[in-house]
Amino acid sequence: MTRDIHILTEAELRRFVSVDETAIDIVAKAFASLAGGEVIMPPILSMDIPSEHGEVDVKTAYIPGFDGFAVKISPGFFNNPKIGLPSTNGLMILFSAKTGVVEAVLLDNGYLTDVRTAAAGGLAAKLMAPSVVDTAGVMGTGAQARLQIEAAHLVRPFKKVLVWGRDAEKARACASDIAARLGVEAVAETDPAQLVAESQLVVTTTPSAEAVLKADWLHPGLHITAMGSDQTGKNEIDPNVFPHLAAYVPDRISQCEILGELRSALAAGTVKTTEGLPELGQVVLDPSLGRKSDQDITLCDLTGTGAQDTAIATYAFAAATKAGAGVTVEA
CATH class of the missing domain: 3.40.50.720 (NAD(P)-binding Rossmann-like Domain)
Structure with a gap:
C-alpha cells in the first residue's frame, strides 16, 4: 500500500509563514498547551561537535488535539559564514499522530525554527x-x-x-x-x-x-x-x-x-x-x-521547545497544502 508524502521547500514555506502576529499567536498557544501538562515533550537530543564549532539538536513534542507531531533536526555550525554558508540549517518531518506515518517533509533549512524562535521572543516582549x-x-x-x-x-x-x-x-x-x-x-x-x-x-x-x-x-x-x-x-x-x-x-x-x-x-x-x-x-x-x-x-x-516546532510545522503544512504548494511523492 502506497501513501503520499508532501515535500515543501524553504522558498514555498516562506510564502505562507513569516514573523508576524499570527506566528506569535501560534507559539503562544503552544506554550499554553505546554503549561496545561498534557503535552508529551521528551528532553532535547543534543550533540556537540567542538572540532567544527558545531552542534545538532533534535526536538519533538506531541500536543493533544493536533493531527500530527513534528520531529525537527537543527544543526548549527558557527564557522560556516567564513566559507559562505549559513550557520544554521535543518528540516522538520511531520508525522501523523494517529498512525505514525510520515505526512510531510519540510525542507526549510532552519527557516521555521528561525520564525518560531523569533515569535517566542515577541511573545516574551509582549508579556x-x-x-x-x-x-x-x-x-x-x-x-x-x-x-x-x-x-x-x-x-x-x-x-x-x-x-x-x-x-x-x-x-x-x-x-x-x-x-x-x-x-x-x-x-x-x-x-x-x-x-x-x-x-x-x-x-x-x-x-x-x-x-x-x-x-x-x-x-x-x-x-x-x-x-x-x-x-x-x-x-x-x-x-x-x-x-x-x-x-x-x-x-x-x-x-x-x-x-x-x-x-x-x-x-x-x-x-x-x-x-x-x-x-x-x-x-x-x-x-x-x-x-x-x-x-x-x-x-x-x-x-x-519541541512544542513550538510541532505548532509551527502544523500551521505551515496546512497553509501550504491548502494553497496547493509543494510536491507529493509516493512512499
Whole structure:
C-alpha cells in the first residue's frame, strides 16, 4: 500500500509563514498547551561537535488535539559564514499522530525554527517588557538578531534600536538591515554597557560561552530576553543578574536547568531552587506571573521547545497544502 508524502521547500514555506502576529499567536498557544501538562515533550537530543564549532539538536513534542507531531533536526555550525554558508540549517518531518506515518517533509533549512524562535521572543516582549519601549537593544548580529527585533517591534513599536556585536562591521550591517526593514533608527553601539543603559528591552542572541550582559548594567524598567544559550556550555547573562530580577521566566524549567541561563545561575549559587518559577506558558495563561510594574527588571530564558516546532510545522503544512504548494511523492 502506497501513501503520499508532501515535500515543501524553504522558498514555498516562506510564502505562507513569516514573523508576524499570527506566528506569535501560534507559539503562544503552544506554550499554553505546554503549561496545561498534557503535552508529551521528551528532553532535547543534543550533540556537540567542538572540532567544527558545531552542534545538532533534535526536538519533538506531541500536543493533544493536533493531527500530527513534528520531529525537527537543527544543526548549527558557527564557522560556516567564513566559507559562505549559513550557520544554521535543518528540516522538520511531520508525522501523523494517529498512525505514525510520515505526512510531510519540510525542507526549510532552519527557516521555521528561525520564525518560531523569533515569535517566542515577541511573545516574551509582549508579556514581560514594560508597557512603553522607546529603545530596544540587541546583542549579536546574526539572523536571530534581526528577527528577534522584528518580532519585538510588533508588540512594542519602539523608535530606536541599538546593535552590539564583537565584529563592529557586522553590527553596522545588522543595524542597517533593521533600519531598512522596520523604518526605525538603528545604529551600531560599540559599548554593550551603554546599549543596556539606553534600552528598555534587550535581546541577547549570541552563542557566547561567557556572559555578554553584566549585572552592573541593570536598571529599573529593563526587560531581557536571552535566547542564545540553548546548549550546555553557553552563557550570555551574568549569573549575578538573577538576585535583581522581579521575575525570571524560563520557557521550560527542565531545559533551562541544563541548557539555559538558569544552568549558570544554579551553578553560581545565585539561584538556589527552581521551585515556584513560572514557565512561559503559565505566564501566557496568567500574565500577572510576569511583570508587575514598569520599574521591574525581568528576564525570559528561551532554549526552544519541541512544542513550538510541532505548532509551527502544523500551521505551515496546512497553509501550504491548502494553497496547493509543494510536491507529493509516493512512499
